[in-house]
Structure formats: C-alpha cells, structure tokens
Amino acid sequence: MPHVRLSRPLCLLALLVPCLAVAQPPVAKVEPVVDDYYGTRVTDPYRWMESGKDPEWLPWLKAQGAHTQTVFAALPGRASLLADVAARSGELSSVGRSELAGGRVFHEIRAAGEQDTKLMVREADGTVRVLLDPTQLQGDGEQVLDTWSAAPDGMHVLVALSKRGTEHSTLRVLEVAGATLLPAAIPHAMAMGWTTDGRAFSYLKFVGEPGTPGYFVGNEPRLHRVGADAADMVLARRGEGGIEAAPTQFLPVLFDPGSDTALAFVRDGRSEMAMYRADADTAMTGQAQWTRFAGFDDLVVDAALHGDRMFLLSKQGASGGRVLETSATAPDLARARALSLPGDPVIESFLPTRTGLLVRTLEGAVSGLWRIADGQAPERIALPFDGQVSWLRGDTHADHVLVAMTGWFTPLTVYRLDLDSGRMEDLTLVPPPPFDIAGYEARRSVATARDGVQVPYTLVMKQGATPDASTPVLLEAYGSYGYPASPRFNARLLAFLDRGGVYAVANVRGGGEFGRDWHYAGKAGTKANTWRDAIDVAETLVAGKVGSPATLTLLGTSAGGVMLGGAINERPDLFSGAIANVGFMNPIRYVSEQNYADIEEWGGPITDEASFRTMYDLDPYQHIREGVDYPATLVVSGLNDPRAATFHSAKYAARLAAATASDEPVLLRIDFEAGHGMGSSRSQLDEVWTDIYAFALWQGGLQAFQPPVSATP
Structure with a gap:
C-alpha cells in the first residue's frame, strides 16, 4: 500500500511562520516539438531551451533563479545554516592531488579562508612555496586550476586552466625554479602525460566548437615539446598506422617515464577500452605503426608500464577484476600471467x-x-x-x-x-580540522531489494542519535559508470547533522561496489534497478522509522539525476522532497550537448528501435506524468555546465512544475557563474550546499530547521 505523504506547501506550516509572500516566476512557454523514433512519437514541449539562443531563455532563467533565492532567503534558519557551513569550510585547509617528482612534493591546496586552489611545492629541505595562484592570472573571466602533472625531473609542471565552471582547459607549462609560466598556451585540450626525458608531453586537442555536440569529435593526440617553436605533432590518426577509432571516440596517447613503450587508447563512454602499443621513440615522430593487443571485448579497464613489463586490469571472467602481466614490447593477453x-x-x-x-x-x-x-x-x-x-x-x-x-x-x-x-x-x-569531528558516527546496514538482492547503505549522523519517523533524512544515490559510493569527508555536511538531520548513502546497482556485474546490473537496459534500489532502501528506512515519507528527501547528482527522476516518477508518494543536482535529466536529447561521449553508459547512440527504447525508458523528463502529486523539488544547475547542459535542469523543472498536481514547490536554482561544480569557489559551494541542506531540513519539518542548541562550528 502506498504511503500517505503529508502536504507541505510553500506556506511552510502557517501555524509556525507567516506564509511566504513570494511572487511566482513566469511560466515557461510551450512550443511542442514531436519526434518520430522508429514509429514512437515523442513530444518535447520545451525543445526551445536547448539552443540557449532563444530571447526568452536568459530572462526566464534569471526570473526562476531570483524566485528561488527569495524562497530560500525567507526560510527561518537558512542564514544560520549558511554561517555554520561557511565556518566549517572556511576554517578547513584541504589538500588535493599530490605528486613526488625530482625530490619535490607537488600538491594543490585550498588554504583556510581562501576561495580557490593553489599549486604548491615542498622542496627537499622542507620549505614550501606557492607555484601558481590562478586568481592572480589575467584572462577571460576568473581562472581556475583544472588539473596538473609534474615532469619526472620536477623541473616543470603541466597545468590546465579554465574559466570558472567551463572546464574548457588551456594547457600551460610552469617552470618550477622561478614559478613562471612559459609563453606557449594550448586552448581546448586535455593533458595526458610527460615523456621520459620530461621535455615533452602528450595531450588531446579538441577541434570542434566548444559547447556543441561536435566539440570532442575528431580529437587529436598531439605532442608538445617544451620551448620548441615547431608546430605540435599529431601522434596517431584514425584509419592510419593500424589505428581503428571512430571520430566520436577519444584517442589519447601516453608515454611512461620508465618504459620504451608508448600506448594508444580508444575510449568512449564504456569503462573498457581498446589498446595499441608502439615504440616510444617512433611514436614521438608521428610515424608509428601501432599494434592492437586489446579490444573492447577483452574488458581491459586500466594499464600501467614498468620497463618491459605491462600490467593490465581486466574484468574478463572476473567481475571484481584481475591483474594481468605481459610483455610491454610484445603484449599477449592469451599468455598473460594472472596475479x-x-x-x-x-x-x-x-x-x-x-x-x-x-x-x-x-x-x-x-x-x-x-x-x-x-x-x-x-x-x-x-x-x-x-x-x-x-x-x-x-x-x-x-x-x-x-x-x-x-x-x-x-x-x-x-x-x-x-x-x-x-x-x-x-x-x-x-x-x-580546527573543529570537532569526533561527535559523529556512521552505521552500515543492508536493504533487501524487491528482487532479493542485498543493497548496502550507510547512515551518517550525530554520535548516539536515535532517528525516528520525524527525523529529516537526506538519502543520496548515484549508481552509474561503475563508480562506488565510498566514504568521503564533507565538512559542510556537519552543519546538517548538527540540526538533527541524517545523511544516508545507498550503494545502488550501477555503481562499482561489487565489480563489473554490479555496474552492469544498473546500466542501460537494466537502469531501472538503480532507482528501484534507491526506492527499496528508502522503504527500508521508513519501515525502520529512520525518517518517513513526510521527512525523506532524495538527492541525485549528475548521472544520479536519472536515479532521482526515475524514483519520484515511480514512487512520488515516498518522498517529501527531491533534489536534482546538476542532473542528467533528458538522456534522449544527448545530441544537443557537448558531453555526448558518456552516452554508452545509457544505451549507446540512438541508431535503431532497440537503442531508442533503452534510452527512452530511463529518461526522467519524458516520463513525468500529468496530474501526479509530485514531492517538493529543487533543481540545481550552473549556466556554464559542460557535463550536463543547463537545458537538462531547465526543461525538467519546467515540465515538472506544469505537470504536478500537488501544492509543493518546484524550484530552479541557477548559478550563472558556475558549471558542474568543478572549479566552483568555496563560497559558491557553501551557498549551493546550504540550499540543498536547507531544502532537506525544510521538507523534513520546520522544527528541525532551527539553529542547533549547542553546535561547535
């Protein structure tokens, strides 16, 4: 029997606080476009949002964003919550990627009180200095550090910089001794790795128009020699030198400082890849004859070199993977030694x-x-x-x-x-951390899915807490690309826990917690398992009186948007709130966005009736139903998002708002200076996560949203 969920309209329990007098934002115009997919007619009422060029696009987004800001500003306790979130993130110094090279320790740090990451170096004598502070660079908008890699001798660092949120990287070389950037700049590229001598590096050059489906098409693996005036060399070409790859696939070439072998990979949205090898010296001339030694059917997902030894991670015959060792000069998977x-x-x-x-x-x-x-x-x-x-x-x-x-x-x-x-x-x-992190605990448990599969989940809460049916619960699931939902620290979350909230993480199928089989049990044609596992974990929580349908909010981020949308389409009565955070909400329209390369995860390009049906069946936007009492929903996006284009969130919010029969709000939160979250400043992240936690507390009951009696910020 479906659970009965109490309605919580925008008035926020009028007995406790005055009804919010907030003007409603403009309704999105409807201009239906009908597509015929192999005899199935699919109506899209908001196709006009995809181009980003309609004169009503930005005004509508701005009105939606302003409305959402007004709603959150009026929430009792939101300002206090933001102060606590900002205090913890601001006081914390965090470290990211680190490398050893040339006797030096290179590392990226966001120091306490600062907004962005800097690149640092610790010398052999223990002295530490700043190598690169992107905020001091001049460019088109604020510059952020996307990624970096130190040369083997530690004399140079390859850095990738971009305008905040775009992830459209420009590659630069940093000379370590003087902490200066060399003049050469390579726009729209992805760094791969250094050569043995540390005087050159390989990269992928993107030749299409940024922000369009053609951005990655025809990408070229190139070699840049530090300080050289000559044009960069193309290392491998499709259809030449033994390489077989489609224009839509990625073709990186990697060199290893400890090996005479170069590797070329053919990659798309699958975890698996095809692999080629060539002598490194010949490869650097651009004239190599490449030899393929692994195809997609060999299920190789990782590789590394050590002199003439090659190590491969294969999922062939082993869901959890097995390590194979073979010769780098003459690799032979059939005779490889399994470790x-x-x-x-x-x-x-x-x-x-x-x-x-x-x-x-x-x-x-x-x-x-x-x-x-x-x-x-x-x-x-x-x-x-x-x-x-x-x-x-x-x-x-x-x-x-x-x-x-x-x-x-x-x-x-x-x-x-x-x-x-x-x-x-x-x-x-x-x-x-300069604040207490000892007063919290994590409890691991298992839910039984409807088909009998055991789905693990974790509850994170205040030490000794006793959740009940009135507890605000924020349940998150992802379940895509074989990525496991592993323990990870989030200082901002503590402010939510201090207010009595419980954070739950479900290890749904589609992730990598139990290997390839677990991933493929929630991928493409089996994707429904991902959101049904989330539903079944939610049912288990409710049955155990850890929250209830009146206090339970579901969160899906990025690819988790498919999980989120599928869950509330199937069981809208089970959740008080739903948060689609930079979500992938309209998969069948992948043809309109830059990030087409991940489409294999969702069923592959739509080329026949079967591939269409697979992708259509998991499309949340297309399965919103008219007249359904949907839960209160927060949709979060950034205008610069290159991974889940803004139209996913905008179309989803517009259609859900038009379809729902409940009095619950549908809020579209837009950051016009952000993207998918990568490259966001500390303050941007403070604001968005405060709103996510505030929304979960609001939907979990107003009394739980008050400032904590005794919390240590």
Missing part, C-alpha cells in the same frame, strides 16, 4: 613500484592496499584507518609513493609510504 589476491576483492587500480605492484582494492565499505612482489605471496599493507584510499602516486624507481586516504570523518590526508618498511607517514601538507 591473484586473497578473497578476490574488487580491484580499483594499481601502481608499479620498485619493490612490486601496489594494488588498491574495495572490500565491503572500505579500501584495502596490497603489495605483490615477484615470487612472493601478496602482502596486505596496514592502513592508518578504515576508509577510502582515494589514489596512489609514484614512479617505478622511487623509494616512496604517495597514498591519499579519506573517510566519513577524516579529511583527505596524504601519506608517504616507505616501500621497504611498509610504514605510512602523514606528510601534514595541511593542518588538522
């Missing part, structure tokens, strides 16, 4: 080192780290705490590597792992 680990855990990545192969695994809710040395049994490396190993960094000759870890209540911490002793030392690249 096994006790218990066959899910293998996430590996790193060749001087003493053996380091393997990062996922074992239940936490990570494991193993070393496999030649002729020896695998050895487990003791980790400082139970949590997530986020990444490994190092080269094949060093005595140390870097290991980054995080947990629900532990910020990302970078350790130096001594390969001989196995000891891990905290590099203390940033100070510890």
Whole structure:
C-alpha cells in the first residue's frame, strides 16, 4: 500500500511562520516539438531551451533563479545554516592531488579562508612555496586550476586552466625554479602525460566548437615539446598506422617515464577500452605503426608500464577484476600471467613500484592496499584507518609513493609510504580540522531489494542519535559508470547533522561496489534497478522509522539525476522532497550537448528501435506524468555546465512544475557563474550546499530547521 505523504506547501506550516509572500516566476512557454523514433512519437514541449539562443531563455532563467533565492532567503534558519557551513569550510585547509617528482612534493591546496586552489611545492629541505595562484592570472573571466602533472625531473609542471565552471582547459607549462609560466598556451585540450626525458608531453586537442555536440569529435593526440617553436605533432590518426577509432571516440596517447613503450587508447563512454602499443621513440615522430593487443571485448579497464613489463586490469571472467602481466614490447593477453589476491576483492587500480605492484582494492565499505612482489605471496599493507584510499602516486624507481586516504570523518590526508618498511607517514601538507569531528558516527546496514538482492547503505549522523519517523533524512544515490559510493569527508555536511538531520548513502546497482556485474546490473537496459534500489532502501528506512515519507528527501547528482527522476516518477508518494543536482535529466536529447561521449553508459547512440527504447525508458523528463502529486523539488544547475547542459535542469523543472498536481514547490536554482561544480569557489559551494541542506531540513519539518542548541562550528 502506498504511503500517505503529508502536504507541505510553500506556506511552510502557517501555524509556525507567516506564509511566504513570494511572487511566482513566469511560466515557461510551450512550443511542442514531436519526434518520430522508429514509429514512437515523442513530444518535447520545451525543445526551445536547448539552443540557449532563444530571447526568452536568459530572462526566464534569471526570473526562476531570483524566485528561488527569495524562497530560500525567507526560510527561518537558512542564514544560520549558511554561517555554520561557511565556518566549517572556511576554517578547513584541504589538500588535493599530490605528486613526488625530482625530490619535490607537488600538491594543490585550498588554504583556510581562501576561495580557490593553489599549486604548491615542498622542496627537499622542507620549505614550501606557492607555484601558481590562478586568481592572480589575467584572462577571460576568473581562472581556475583544472588539473596538473609534474615532469619526472620536477623541473616543470603541466597545468590546465579554465574559466570558472567551463572546464574548457588551456594547457600551460610552469617552470618550477622561478614559478613562471612559459609563453606557449594550448586552448581546448586535455593533458595526458610527460615523456621520459620530461621535455615533452602528450595531450588531446579538441577541434570542434566548444559547447556543441561536435566539440570532442575528431580529437587529436598531439605532442608538445617544451620551448620548441615547431608546430605540435599529431601522434596517431584514425584509419592510419593500424589505428581503428571512430571520430566520436577519444584517442589519447601516453608515454611512461620508465618504459620504451608508448600506448594508444580508444575510449568512449564504456569503462573498457581498446589498446595499441608502439615504440616510444617512433611514436614521438608521428610515424608509428601501432599494434592492437586489446579490444573492447577483452574488458581491459586500466594499464600501467614498468620497463618491459605491462600490467593490465581486466574484468574478463572476473567481475571484481584481475591483474594481468605481459610483455610491454610484445603484449599477449592469451599468455598473460594472472596475479591473484586473497578473497578476490574488487580491484580499483594499481601502481608499479620498485619493490612490486601496489594494488588498491574495495572490500565491503572500505579500501584495502596490497603489495605483490615477484615470487612472493601478496602482502596486505596496514592502513592508518578504515576508509577510502582515494589514489596512489609514484614512479617505478622511487623509494616512496604517495597514498591519499579519506573517510566519513577524516579529511583527505596524504601519506608517504616507505616501500621497504611498509610504514605510512602523514606528510601534514595541511593542518588538522580546527573543529570537532569526533561527535559523529556512521552505521552500515543492508536493504533487501524487491528482487532479493542485498543493497548496502550507510547512515551518517550525530554520535548516539536515535532517528525516528520525524527525523529529516537526506538519502543520496548515484549508481552509474561503475563508480562506488565510498566514504568521503564533507565538512559542510556537519552543519546538517548538527540540526538533527541524517545523511544516508545507498550503494545502488550501477555503481562499482561489487565489480563489473554490479555496474552492469544498473546500466542501460537494466537502469531501472538503480532507482528501484534507491526506492527499496528508502522503504527500508521508513519501515525502520529512520525518517518517513513526510521527512525523506532524495538527492541525485549528475548521472544520479536519472536515479532521482526515475524514483519520484515511480514512487512520488515516498518522498517529501527531491533534489536534482546538476542532473542528467533528458538522456534522449544527448545530441544537443557537448558531453555526448558518456552516452554508452545509457544505451549507446540512438541508431535503431532497440537503442531508442533503452534510452527512452530511463529518461526522467519524458516520463513525468500529468496530474501526479509530485514531492517538493529543487533543481540545481550552473549556466556554464559542460557535463550536463543547463537545458537538462531547465526543461525538467519546467515540465515538472506544469505537470504536478500537488501544492509543493518546484524550484530552479541557477548559478550563472558556475558549471558542474568543478572549479566552483568555496563560497559558491557553501551557498549551493546550504540550499540543498536547507531544502532537506525544510521538507523534513520546520522544527528541525532551527539553529542547533549547542553546535561547535
């Protein structure tokens, strides 16, 4: 029997606070476009939003954004919540990507009180200095650091910079000694990696028009020599030198500082890839004859080189993956040696080192780290705490590597792992949090899905809390691309927990928690499992009196938008609120946006009736139903979003607002200076997450939205 959900209109429980006198934003105009997909006629009432050029587009977005700001500004307690969120994020110094090169430790830091990330270097004598502060650069809008990579000798750093939110990177080379940028600038490119001598790097050049479906089409792998005047060389071409790749596929070429082999990859939205090899010296001339040694059917998802040894991560015959070792000069998958680990855990990545192969695994809710040395049994490396190993960094000759870890209540911490002793030392690249993180806990449990599958979930809350049916619960699920929802620290979340909220994370199918089988059980034609798992976890919470349909808000971010939309289309009565955060809401219209490359995850390009039906069936926008009592919904987007174009959010919000029969609000929150979240400033992130938490608390009951009696900001 469906649950009965109490209505909570915009008046916000009029007995407690006055009804919000907020003028309603303009209704979006309707200009239906009908497409015929293999005999199925599909109506799209808001197609005009896709071009971004309609004269009503920006005025409508601005009116929607202003309306949403007015609503949130009037929420009792929102200002206090923002103050707490900003205090925690502002006081925290956070570290990101880090590398060892040339005896130096390169690392990116957002220091306490600052808005953006800087690139730093710690010299061998322990002195630390700023290498690059993007906020000091001149350019078209605010510049942010997208990514970077240090040359093997530590003399240069390749940096990717972009206008905030766009992710349209321009590559620059930073000379480390003087902390100066060299003159060369390569726009619209993606950095790949350095050559052995550290004097050149490979990159992918995007030749299409930014923001259009053609942006990535025909991308070219090129080589740039530092300081050279000659034009950059194309390293591989489709249809030449043995390479088979479609214009819509990515074709990166990578060099490894410790190997004479170059690798070319053919990639699209699948985790798997096709792989080619060539001699590195020949590849750098642009005249290589490439030899394919792995196709998409071989299910290879990762590769690394160590001299003439090649290590591959294959999902062939092993859902969790297995490591294969073969020759880099003459790779042969049929004769490759398989390296096994006790218990066959899910293998996430590996790193060749001087003493053996380091393997990062996922074992239940936490990570494991193993070393496999030649002729020896695998050895487990003791980790400082139970949590997530986020990444490994190092080269094949060093005595140390870097290991980054995080947990629900532990910020990302970078350790130096001594390969001989196995000891891990905290590099203390940033100070510890200046606020209490000991008063919280995470509880792991399992829900039984409707088909009998066990779906894990985690509850994060105040230490010793006793949730009940009146507790505001924010349930998040993702379930795409095989990415696991692992423990991760979020200082902003503490303000939500302090107000009595419970944060729940469901490890739904489509993620990578249990390997390839778990991913493919929630991908394309099986995508309904993703949102049904989220529904079944929600039902389990309600049955256990952890929240109720009157207090439960569902959150889906990015690809999680498909989960979110599917769940509330199927069970609108189960949720008090729904948040589509930079969501992918209208998959069948992938043809109108830049980020077409991920479409394999959703069923592949629409080329026949079967591929259309697969993608149509999981399209949230197209399955909104007229006259349904939908829950209150917050739709979040950034105007510069290159991953889930703004039209996804705008069309979804417009159609949901027109269709719902409930009195619940549909709010469209637009940040006109942001994108998908990458490159957003600290204050931008403070504002958006405050609104997400405020919305969940609002929909969870007004009394829970008041400032905490005793919270330590």
